[in-house]
Amino acid sequence: MDLFGQTPDWATYLSPILTKYKNRKHPLAYENLYQLVVMVILSAQDSDANINAVAPALFEIYPDMERLSVTNREALLPNISTVRNFGTKANWLIEIAQIIEKNENIPLTMNALTALKGIGRKSANVIMRETNQPAEGIIADLHVIRVAPRIGLISETKDGNKVEKQLMQVLPKSIWGEIGMAISFLGREICRPKPKCDLCPINNFCAYYANEN
Structure with missing residues (x-):
């Protein structure tokens, strides 16, 4: 259930970060x-x-x-x-x-x-x-492992494979390719260990923000 007691429409809730970070290159400075x-x-x-x-x-x-x-x-x-x-x-x-x-x-x-x-x-x-391949999963790096449970997307676990599996169960496949890096960038820039909640574009749908305010 979401903050309003309904089944979450996560694709809609997460669309602001998908828009913000879509197609942004990974921070690794590779050339090929x-x-x-x-x-x-x-x-x-x-x-x-x-x-x-x-x-x-x-x-x-x-x-x-x-x-x-x-x-x-x-x-x-x-x-x-x-x-x-x-x-x-x-x-x-x-x-x-x-x-x-x-x-x-x-x-x-x-x-x-x-x-x-x-x-x-x-x-x-x-x-x-x-490399723009069709997504077969969702990136679950250390930022996603921290941020996804904080938002309320999944239950907390430190196991990246379990995080990915949970995300794949709750998110439509149409956003798999970009949502992992979008959450990762959010974690790098805003949803830090000490989060900057007032700057977050999805704080209206975040369980952590709701509990803190």
């Missing part, structure tokens, strides 16, 4: 699909800002999958040593590059992406959204 895949893998449990700082020098040395596929762990590690879990991620990147071999072989479906080491559903959803 290869860079996007590498940066998404590196960004797991790390900040986009840190990965953006590491990326330019990394891509000078490894400009494509072909170059990455013929490197080894010892050569790659110094270039990503400031990234969280860099050792494991180095193994993932090299294995993926050896499987894919060339940039043009990078897959763009949920099943094919998640079959690769280091790419879960969240990462696959980001890659598919950024």
Whole structure:
């Protein structure tokens, strides 16, 4: 039930943030699909800002999958040593590059992406959204995990896969492709851990705002 005791029309309630953030590029400063895949893998449990700082020098040395596929762990590690879990991620990147071999072989479906080491559903959803593929799920990053329950969209959980599943159950598929990043951008800019509720374009439909006012 929503604030008025009715079944929520979330597509309508969330339309202001869909409009505000629609088609905004992901904060990872990638320039092509290869860079996007590498940066998404590196960004797991790390900040986009840190990965953006590491990326330019990394891509000078490894400009494509072909170059990455013929490197080894010892050569790659110094270039990503400031990234969280860099050792494991180095193994993932090299294995993926050896499987894919060339940039043009990078897959763009949920099943094919998640079959690769280091790419879960969240990462696959980001890659598919950024490349304008038909949505097969909803991005559930740490901002979405915090904000979606606060709004009242779903019950609270720290498990991103559970968050995505709940969102897919309550939101129409027509908005899956954009709503995850829209909620994420809201979380980055307005619905912070200490939220700026007065600036929020959907505060009229937010459970947290209703409880606080």
